[in-house]
Amino acid sequence: MTILKKTLKEALQWVRRSQMKETMLRRHLVNSPPPPPPPLKALSEPHTIQENDTDYIHSLENEITNVKRPLFAAEARVVQAEQREEVITQEVNALAELLICQLDD
16 A cells, blocks of 8 residues: 555656646746847849849748747647646556555455
């Protein structure tokens, strides 16, 4: 019975730590300011696109990609944390049921 209590206690502590980490990650995602936009420069004449214009457009596309990449990674970590939390909750519930059965016997 002592081993079950200890295991259940450790599982509950792990769930709480996971929930705290997820909460901190969500707060960070919400509270972190977006990076400043790159300085804009004027393009050439409206109807004539030059090579330096396309280079500039490509550099802006790369900048957008660089800004989105950490956001996607953070969102993936949040999803993984939610999935881990769900698995942990199921395991804790199973342990609790096992403990209840042991205590009833």
